[in-house]
Amino acid sequence: MLVEKNVPLQPLNTFHIVAKAHSLVRIREESDLLALLADPEWAAQPKFVLGGGSNIVLTGDVKPLVLKVEIPGRRLLQETARHFILEAGAGENWHDFVAWTLQQGYPGLENMAMIPGTVGASPVQNVGAYGVELQDRFESLDAMDLETGQVFTLNAAQCAFGYRDSVFKHASSVASDAPHQALGLKGRALILRVRFALPKVWKPVLGYADLEKKMAEQQCPNPTAQQIFDWVCAIRRAKLPDPAVIGNAGSFFKNPTVSPEQCADIIARDPKVVHYLLADGAVKLAAGWLIDSCGWRGKSVGQAGVYEKQALVLVNRGAGSNGLGATGGEVMTLAKAIQTSVYERFGILLEPEPVVL
Template identity: 80%
Template sequence: MLVEKNVPLQPLNSLHIVAKAQALSRIHSQADVLALLRDPAWAQVPKFVLGGGSNLVLTGDVKPLVLKVEIKGRRLVAETDKVFIVEAGAGEVWHDFVAWTLTQGYAGLENMALIPGTVGAAPVQNIGAYGVELQDRFDSLDAIDLQTGRIFTLNAAQCAFGYRDSIFKHSSTANPEAGQQALGLKDRALIVRVRFALPKLWKPVLGYLDIDKKMAEHGCSQPSAQQLFDWVCEIRRAKLPDPAVIGNAGSFFKNPTVTPEQCTDIIARDPRVVHYVLADGAVKLAAGWLIDACGWRGKSVGQAGVYEKQALVLVNRGSVHGADAATGGEVMTLAKAIQTSVYERFGIMLETEPVVI
């Protein structure tokens, strides 16, 4: 099993922060992982799983062994009266996989088109956009325990999905005195393949302003899955920078959820606040609007900046290939300043989405 030393990570993270992996192994199959775990030189070494690097802020060189997941493959594995079960390797590019499902006649993922990253990273973050989250289309996944080498399968309930959250973002904790124990798989599991349940009786998921505008523009009240896919791509390209041109990690902050009473209080102070009432009665606020209202759009700290077209996105104003790129420290300094500003004005502490290492 080949392990490379001192590997530049700037091309492997979408913020294009300059950093190195002290050691990196490219994982093309399940067997590659098992071979590493059997190797005495690497079995007990701390490990960091890297997918597309699109949800990552590097604050320095990475000391754990980096496992760069490049497992490919797409196929229909089963079907029932209601769904197609479609599987993809963890190293598949998410957007390419979504496009492929549509060409095969399997609709259901189109609202999540153009989300950066890989298939294997999608359950970790429980990605979502325009009214659809990964958990809504999830069937199961296969993963490898990096401590024991055991191969296991998880269903949706076992993944403990939440808003941009899953069991893969939490460490195991135990409090014997309180009789409490929480299972987490952070830094312990490597996802090798993911399966999705895509509905045969498909209907479009609508209800978002940007989608409504596209429907009005095209005079179409019942778009096809391909039309929704195309519209979502157009909307995202108009708002979000291409990571290949301008380094970014997509949405940097989670949209906060507040009680109806908190929302009423905020509306009383600023009636323009963008908000959405959820099914359980809670209210989701648009983090980008809160950041914009605090005057951060277009501002910078060093080479890290807030994108001019979407305040929810932090960008690297330096070169995506050169040494003048923003540092992880600049990105996090900017993020913390934004959090403080929003908290002081609205009483809400924004949570960051990317993994910081």
């Protein structure tokens, strides 16, 4: 186990914000974590779990011990009558894993292509795109309690998945010797492996306007999983900046959910509002449209800006080889200004997706 000191985090976060980790340990297998927890010097230290760094905003140097998750592995674990059960290490790149599943003949994750981050981070955020969420394909996961070193398994119900939400995003309000029975696992657990149940009888998930447009353009009413994967990649490349070129954390705000009455009130004032009716009767509004309507597209605060092609994405306009660029403070100042603007016009408080440190 090697504890690295004063580690630059700019290459380890997709916003490319300049910051350092006071101490960092790379977790490549369970034994690395067990060794750390057995060391009196580090066991009691506050810890921060870092995956792909695609969903964080650093507002300064990170004082807690950073656990950089790099656990590899991809395999077909078993087959059931209805599903292929695949398992991946928490350190695997999410998009690469999705591409691999299709190469192996296991469709079902194609709508979630090109989501940045790691496999281990996917249940934390309950990632999703184009009509499919992680919870739709999730089987179970293994995690380690960062206090006891105990490895435990959670199923979908125990993960308490919600819209970009899970048990891993909430702190526990009760003391418990069984971490999976606690009300929250934020800061308490590190995900080791994730298992997915991919359907043997595959059906395409379509219905989003961008996918429907691709079907029409290519005159393909019955696309394969690989075609949907390719379409999603093309759509995302056209709309979203490549973090390797322009620092960003993907969609910065969650799409808000409102009642039908609230939506009707907004439509009465803004008939073009982009909205989607949900199965439970609620209505999801497009946060990007709300932000765009308030005139934020292309605007900046310091080196932090709103992406010209998609108002839902905040970008680092100054990140480059010179190491300069937007600070976390500039990003959050811009985010708060957008929140205020949208609330004043629509009465809706946008909720940020990234974790702010």
